[in-house]
Amino acid sequence: MNCEEIRTVIPRYMAGESDAAEAVAMEEHLASCRQCAAELEADQRVDACLREAMLEDEPDTSAVIRHVVARMEHVPWWQRYFSVGMPRFAAVGALVLLVFFVGRGVYVHQAENNIAMAAAHDHYMDLVVLKRTDWAYSGAPSAAFVQTNFPEMPDLVHMITPAGGSLEKVRLCSLKGTHYAHFVFQTPQGEVSVFLRRAPGEDTYKPGNVHDRSNGLEVAGFSSQSFVGAVVGQDGLVPAGEIAAQESRAL
C-alpha cells in the first residue's frame, strides 16, 4: 500500500476493524514511513482529547443510542438461531416453525418498526446529542414553511400540535431514504418530535410502538388519510392517535 491508500484506511485501522491482511500491510508501511506513522499518532491524540473533553460532564446518552441501534441492526438469521447452543436439528425445527407461523409477522413487524427506529434515532441525535442548529425554521409557527411544503393543509400545525404544546422548530429531513418534515414541539412535560410525509393513496403503513422503559422513550407511528407519521417523546407523551384523528376530522 502507498501513503495515499494507507491514509484512506487509517480510520478503519484505528477502530481495530482492519482484516488481518490490511493490518499487516498497515504495520509494515508504518514501520518504514515516518510521515504516515506521525499522521496516525496525531489522529490518536485527537481522539483521546475529544473523548476526554466530551465525556467530562456530558449526560450519558449512550444507552439510548445503543438501544435504538440494536433495534435497527439486522442480525443474520443463522447467527440468531445457531449461536444459542441448541442442537442443530432443533434450531432448524425452530426456524421452520418461525417461518411458517410467525415469520411473516416478524418480518412485517420489523418493516413497520423501521420508521419508528429511524425517527427515534433522529430525535435523539439531533435534539439530545448534537443539538443541531441547522433547522429550516425556529421560532413562532412558520406559515410560509407549511404553505410551501404542505400547501393543501393550511391547518397542519394546529392538527399536529400535542396537547399543551407549542411549535419550536421545523425542518425537512430524511429517514430511511424518505423525506419527512420534522416538527419539534415543547410541551409542559418535555420535547415531542412529529415526523410527517404525505401518504400515497394505497399506503397502509402502521408502525408499532417502541418503548425504552429505562430511558422513558416512546415512539409511535400512524397513518391517516393524508399523512404517514411518527411521534417521538417521553413515555406517555406520544399522541400519535390524537394527531391522526384530528387530521381525519379536519378533512
Add this chain to the structure above:
Amino acid sequence: MRAAFARLSPEHQEVMHLAVVEGFEIREIGEMLRIPTGTVMSRLSRARAQLRAVLEAVRPSHKEK
C-alpha cells in the same frame, strides 16, 4: 476541544461523536446514517484533520475546554 468540535460540520460531528465518543463500529455508523462505510471513513479523516489543526494551533493548552 469542545469549541473546535462545535465548529465541525454536523456531518463531521455526527461521525466523530458516534465513532470516538460512543465507540460504534464504522459499519454500524454507516447503517445508522445510511451512508457507505467509505463515506464514514472519509468524514472521520477530514474531521480529525480539522481538529488536529486546532490542537496544533493551541498547543500546549489544548486540554483546556
